[in-house]
Amino acid sequence: MTRQNGSEKYNQVPDETLVEIFNRGSREAFVELVQRYQGRIVNFIYRTLGDFERSEELAQESFLRAFRKAESFDSRYRFSTWLYTIAKNLTSNELRDRSRRPTPYTIEDEDWASAGQAANEVRGGPGEDPERVLLNKEMKQALEKALGKLSSEHRMALILKEYDGLTYGEIADILDTSAGTIKSWVYRAKREIYRILKEMGVV
Amino acid sequence: MACPNTKLELQAYLDGELAPARRAALEEHLAQCEECRREVEELKAVLQVLGGWQDREVSREFELSLGTKVATEDKILKPEFVRPTAVAAAPAVAAAPARRRTLAWAVSGWRAAALAAAAASAVIGVVAFTGKAPVNVPSRVIARPSVDIFGVLSTATTPSQVADGCVYAAIVSKTAVTAETLDAPRVAASDVVYAFLDTVDSQADTNVGRKLINLLAESATWERPKPRVQLATVLDGLGGLFVRDLYAAEPPADPLAEGRRLELQGRLREALSKYGDVAAQGKLPRADLAVGSLRLRMGDLEGAQTALERAVGDTDAIVRASAQGLLSELTDARRARGKLAALGAVPSTAAEWYRQGVLEVRAYDFRNAANSFIKAANAAGASDPALAQDARFRSAWCHKETGQITTAVYGFREVMGASTTPGVLEYSAGIEQAVGLSRISQYGESVAASKELVKRQPPNRTLEALAYFHKGSVELRNLKDTNAASESLGRVQASGQGNLSYAALVLLNSGAQ
Numbered sequence: 001m002t003r004q005n006g007s008e009k010y011n012q013v014p015d016e017t018l019v020e021i022f023n024r025g026s027r028e029a030f031v032e033l034v035q036r037y038q039g040r041i042v043n044f045i046y047r048t049l050g051d052f053e054r055s056e057e058l059a060q061e062s063f064l065r066a067f068r069k070a071e072s073f074d075s076r077y078r079f080s081t082w083l084y085t086i087a088k089n090l091t092s093n094e095l096r097d098r099s100r101r102p103t104p105y106t107i108e109d110e111d112w113a114s115a116g117q118a119a120n121e122v123r124g125g126p127g128e129d130p131e132r133v134l135l136n137k138e139m140k141q142a143l144e145k146a147l148g149k150l151s152s153e154h155r156m157a158l159i160l161k162e163y164d165g166l167t168y169g170e171i172a173d174i175l176d177t178s179a180g181t182i183k184s185w186v187y188r189a190k191r192e193i194y195r196i197l198k199e200m201g202v203v
Numbered sequence: 204m205a206c207p208n209t210k211l212e213l214q215a216y217l218d219g220e221l222a223p224a225r226r227a228a229l230e231e232h233l234a235q236c237e238e239c240r241r242e243v244e245e246l247k248a249v250l251q252v253l254g255g256w257q258d259r260e261v262s263r264e265f266e267l268s269l270g271t272k273v274a275t276e277d278k279i280l281k282p283e284f285v286r287p288t289a290v291a292a293a294p295a296v297a298a299a300p301a302r303r304r305t306l307a308w309a310v311s312g313w314r315a316a317a318l319a320a321a322a323a324s325a326v327i328g329v330v331a332f333t334g335k336a337p338v339n340v341p342s343r344v345i346a347r348p349s350v351d352i353f354g355v356l357s358t359a360t361t362p363s364q365v366a367d368g369c370v371y372a373a374i375v376s377k378t379a380v381t382a383e384t385l386d387a388p389r390v391a392a393s394d395v396v397y398a399f400l401d402t403v404d405s406q407a408d409t410n411v412g413r414k415l416i417n418l419l420a421e422s423a424t425w426e427r428p429k430p431r432v433q434l435a436t437v438l439d440g441l442g443g444l445f446v447r448d449l450y451a452a453e454p455p456a457d458p459l460a461e462g463r464r465l466e467l468q469g470r471l472r473e474a475l476s477k478y479g480d481v482a483a484q485g486k487l488p489r490a491d492l493a494v495g496s497l498r499l500r501m502g503d504l505e506g507a508q509t510a511l512e513r514a515v516g517d518t519d520a521i522v523r524a525s526a527q528g529l530l531s532e533l534t535d536a537r538r539a540r541g542k543l544a545a546l547g548a549v550p551s552t553a554a555e556w557y558r559q560g561v562l563e564v565r566a567y568d569f570r571n572a573a574n575s576f577i578k579a580a581n582a583a584g585a586s587d588p589a590l591a592q593d594a595r596f597r598s599a600w601c602h603k604e605t606g607q608i609t610t611a612v613y614g615f616r617e618v619m620g621a622s623t624t625p626g627v628l629e630y631s632a633g634i635e636q637a638v639g640l641s642r643i644s645q646y647g648e649s650v651a652a653s654k655e656l657v658k659r660q661p662p663n664r665t666l667e668a669l670a671y672f673h674k675g676s677v678e679l680r681n682l683k684d685t686n687a688a689s690e691s692l693g694r695v696q697a698s699g700q701g702n703l704s705y706a707a708l709v710l711l712n713s714g715a716q
Contacts, residue, residue: 027273034269038261046259056262060269067273111257139252162253165523187214190249203248 015079023071030070033079034063040164041087047159048091050105050148058094062087084166084174088156095152105148112140139202146196150189157182158189206236213242217250219516219523247515251531459493468642469606471501482510491517492526499529499536500604502567507533532567539566550575553582557594564601573601592618596628603639612639619656627662634670641673646681650674668698672707679710 013021015033022029041062046055065086066073073082147155153175160171161182168179168186175182197203215221216229233240462477475497482490495510511533514526539562550556560575576598583591599614618632619625625633633656640649653674661667675691678684688710695707 030273031266031270034266038265039258042261042265043258047256052259056265059261060265063269064273107256108259111259112255136255139255143252143256158253162250163256163258183211183214187211190214190246193249193252194245197249197252203245203252 016075019070019073019079020075023073030067033066037080037083038063041083044084044159044164045087045091047147047163048088048152048156049094050107050144051103052106052108052111054094058090059087061090065090078170080166081170081173084160084164084170088174091156092152105144107140107144109140112136138200139197142197142200142202143193145200146193149196150192154185154189154192157185161186206232206239210242213239214246217243217246217515247527247530250527251534254527254531459489462493466497469603469608471497471606475501482513489514492529495526496529499533499567500569502569504533504536504540504567535565536567539563540568543568550578551582553579553584553587553590553594556582557590560594560597560601564597569601569604573598573605573607576601588621592621592628595621596632599632599635603635608639608643612636612643615639625659625662627666630656630659630662630666630670633659634666634673637670637673637677641677641681646677649677650682650687653677664698668695671695671698675707676710 013032015036018029018033022033038059042055042059045058045062046052049055049058062083066083069086073079150158157171157175160166160174161168166174168182171182172179194203212221212229216226221229233243458477458481462474462481465471465474465477475494478490478493478497482494491510491514495507495514498504498507498510508530511526511530515523515530517523517526543559543562543566546559546562550559556575556579560572560579563569563572563575576594580591580594580598583594585591595614596618599611599618602608602614603611615632615636619629619636622629633652637649637652637656640646640652653670656670657667657674661670671691672695675688675695678691679688692707692711696711
């Protein structure tokens with residue numbers, strides 16, 4: 001569940017300073033911000049929609065909006081929260097448009113792996129046996145079903161907390177509610193997921 | 204303590220958000236209350252399943268396509284900012300001097316995207332983004348850094364302007380600059396400038412860089428940067444190399460890095476005691492994770508669980524996620540042990556031994572697994588050489604995991620020696636053999652083994668780069684043979700292998716200091 005890309009780990013110029021540098025005319029600052037956040041924004045949208053194809057397009061649209069509106073960015077706020085909010089709005093619109101023609105919620109097979117498996121593959125070490133692969137597959141299907149059933153607000157709160165590692169306060173800013181509400185959404189989302197996992201016999 | 208007011212309290216506990224006193228009280232309560240304990244287990248199970256969904260790497264086209272869209276908006280990307288100074292044909296085969304060219308590509312990517320948008324050439328954009336030149340396309344495209352950066356750099360006269368210029372330069376040369384070099388701009392300025400110099404390719408650009416260095420030298424607050432890059436865990440070459448692992452602060456020595464070094468050398472108990480000391484002091488957040496992962500690897504599931512559960516409560520998201528991942532490994536290891544215990548008869552065929560070995564690996568019982576795989580290899584013998592070879596590799600791998608590096612090296616050597624035209628398995632064994640030799644301080648032998656290996660036909664470019672990477676790192680760090688190391692690492696750097704190429708660059712730079 002690592003969500004940092006290479007550039008982010010190695011460059012400590014704060015986001016907000018980069019926005020300022022960008023507003024003074026340096027597009028490299030914007031490139032840096034894109035490289036810093038593209039992975040997180042794409043994955044956030046992907047997990048919210050359950051549709052990878054569409055997520056890259058919406059992520060690009062999010063960055064374009066940020067690019068256009070950078071001058072109005074208030075540097076007292078966090079850039080990340082601002083960018084996530086843009087992405088959230090676009091994604092919510094998409095979900096609203098889809099509500100009339102429901103689309104399946106899908107986790108791509110290639111993104112699904114038990115922890116440790118990838119490491120073993122790199123090491124050329126012992127791999128998986130068929131039984132485990134099967135259990136894994138069932139887990140994936142159960143998680144697809146469970147996440148797909150959640151309300152979009154609960155799903156986004158859960159994703160921002162558990163995959164993006166944001167604080168309840170930051171999530172509250174993005175979803176425009178209180179931290180207390182977010183805590184209870186995240187909790188209810190997990191309970192609902194557990195219920196479905198159990199129903200499907202994978203836990 | 205009565206049942207907590209809300210279930211949210213239990214969630215806060217798992218989030219690691221409770222104050223110590225609260226936490227202690229809750230843990231006491233958990234020991235007695237089955238209902239709450241079940242609730243905690245269920246929430247953890249959900250986290251583990253969520254952990255199976257890994258982040259998707261953004262496609263390479265993402266930035267190019269976004270760059271084109273941005274260029275179309277034409278807010279900042281004016282054509283006059285984009286001036287390619289050299290478009291010349293170069294040999295298709297990458298040679299050692301290609302190092303600089305690759306870097307320049309990475310840096311000029313965005314500008315090339317703008318060029319593409321300006322309909323100069325769509326192909327240039329592709330070249331810039333993949334770092335690979337399609338056949339019959341000019342393979343050398345270097346765009347001049349944009350005017351604003353040059354303005355700042357060439358007119359800077361005060362320390363703060365210099366620092367500003369460095370930040371700009373750093374952004375341009377970002378592939379070569381690390382976070383550490385930017386947290387104190389002036390101290391780190393020379394790193395940044397040298398990195399910048401490495402990314403430009405014209406006399407004018409070089410002059411600007413030189414001028415900046417002179418300014419830095421004159422500045423009263425100027426300090427020579429201390430080398431911060433310690434090549435602590437390069438040896439872990441084959442094990443999912445992350446550039447981050449190349450760094451360890453020095454001084455003071457990072458006890459976790461020291462523990463990691465011991466672990467790599469197969470001195471598992473010493474490593475564990477090192478990690479344990481750090482964890483007991485409670486100062487470094489990753490110590491619990493390190494203890495947990497090592498105990499798991501040593502087959503101590505209970506000990507691992509205790510440590511990992513502490514790590515799950517950590518504030519660092521990466522530590523939390525890793526710990527959750529390892530806990531799900533642990534759950535699976537228990538399940539595998541259950542299955543092993545239920546097995547009746549002793550295996551008789553190669554396939555049965557092999558299957559038992561796989562199960563033992565899942566159970567984190569590497570000692571027995573190493574044995575089972577050898578039995579499988581012997582049983583398969585000449586009747587199924589592919590299976591025998593595979594099982595032998597796995598056996599050596601298990602020996603390595605238990606810290607028996609010498610035994611592992613012999614095992615890998617055997618696999619490597621069995622074939623004159625190595626496939627992925629044989630070539631990997633060759634690398635593992637060289638890595639293993641360096642871990643037991645047989646540096647000359649390690650390099651000799653690498654040399655033998657790279658003479659052979661590599662099954663793919665990644666493995667070839669790994670072989671050179673390991674060779675170069677031993678030459679540089681252990682044999683202090685800078686020339687040989689530059690040659691080896693230059694190849695890796697030019698090979699376009701992502702993090703590995705970057706790591707080679709870091710190594711090269713550190714060697715130059």
